[in-house]
Amino acid sequence: MNRTVPYWIAGAALILGFLLLAPHLLPEMKIHLIIEIMIFSLWAVSFNLLFGHGGLLAFGFGAPFGVGAYAAALLFQHFAGISLVLTLSLVALLGFVTGVIIGSLSVRLKGAYFALITFGFQMFLYAIALKWYSVTKGDDGFGVTRPALSLPLAGNLSMANVVPVYYFTLAIVVLAILATYLFQKTPLGNSIALVRENDVRPPFLGYNVYLTRLTVFSVACFLAALAGGLFVFFNEFVSTAVIDMNISMIVLLMAIIGGSEYFLGPILGAAFYVLVQNWLSSLTNRWFLVMGAIFIVVVLYLEGGLISLFIPKKDQPGVSMGGK
């Protein structure tokens, strides 16, 4: 086991080095793709904190993402010159509050009940986003302008160009994903895995199952809202597409396709999804047909996800795929 550690470090350094140099090596179109992959990675990792690590299938995980996206868009729109860091902090905090509200009504339940109920809340928010036209512009959506990043010493850094957007996103996403990884290793983060394996015994050991689930759910929503905020920051546009049914399926697909048993799986899944979707939509406008087929093939023939092609499957009983 110890022998693999240097490889890991080498791999991580290689990827980080590539990511740091990418804007100078690749054309602008590719940089856009990498930004999108990074944002979706953060979202998929936060989803997998619940799904892979916690055994909770939050089918309506588009809810915190969409809340974050709309909150960022509305803040950018109505408070011109608002600080970028402040906006993203507020957005993430709002995601946490959303998580507390939805979670307090849903984490008591398990399996399909939990899945459908979180989804119901997402659809509730979707209905508001769709119908509250005067604020959200419904299906049409509305555009916003990225504010500049004000740095303590260097003054204002314009975000009009894609390169600063890239580095800003990279910094936030790497920090957030690292924080998620460390959170999983804390006693609290670990206790959700305990509750996943068995939710009858932990109360006898003094664990509060409800509070554990609620806390982890809210933390995941915090991260998802941050991803949603970054998504709007990058695209400078928001519409109901950030909170509709497809977006929930996309995050689920990213986690499954990459491999939900490993922390890095969803990141691989996000990269796969963004690249394939981009490639397919340049080939055919029937890409829904191909995407649907990919869903089916993954379910039937690629149970451990893409990451299982690189790493042999764990021997011990790992994360079940939902279960009954």
Next chain:
Amino acid sequence: MGIWEIYLTTAMHGLVYGMLIFLVASGLTLVLGMAGVLNIAHAALYMLGAYFAYTFTHSTGSFWLSLILSPVIVALVAVLIERFLLRKTYAKGHVPQILLTFGLLYMISEIVRMVWGTNPLRVFEPPLLSGEIPFLGGTYPVYRLFIIGFSILILIGMLLFLMRTRVGLVIRAAVHDADMVGALGTNVPFYLFVVYAGGAILAAVAGVIAAPMLSIFSGMGDQILLDCFVVIIVGGFGSLLGAFVAALLVGELQSFGVLWIPQLALVFEFLLMAVVLAIRPTGLFGEEA
């Protein structure tokens, strides 16, 4: 037209839509109760029912023939899906089922767009059922009355089948506890297959009878899917009575919502769901989770 006539008409519209939702949701909730399978592609069967109704009505000239042919073809499609795809996921849990059936919904919607185009289509009601007749002081479209009557007939048929036959008895027992029924030597997968095919037929029938009333378009599956989700959550998983009550509630909420506050009609539906969940997390008629 006085205010009460408007209310009565609105209530009737709500009843019509509620019955349609019930026809689609009943198969979904029974399969969910028996096997824990959340079949998202079920909504695609409703959509296929409507599209086949268009094709058959225009090629044979008979709406009644399409009311028979379309559900048969859709049931065939559904059975093939169950046999070759869905069945492989029963042991794998919810996530693969949701992904697989959602992938199917994507594919069927795209195939529908390829075959029938993207423009909304229309089927006209048979001459026998066109026009309006006097109804409780006002007038009401005959076709909508036909939908209500026809779905009540189906409902009675379903009740007789579930309550009075041996197959129905086993199905009800399996919804309650499929493992125990299986342990007693009953071939549960076979009964699941029956329910699955029956549910497909009902969804397709709903699609056919909805076709002359609503326009046929490739997003109609997504629309009814959301309503069905609300219905099975509010009614409780696996509960047919719950699905019926919830479907009528959702139908009326939508109908009166459109009358009173059109912008919030969709929001009301999900508000109802949130309220029910807060009070009874397992739905109005659901068993304890």
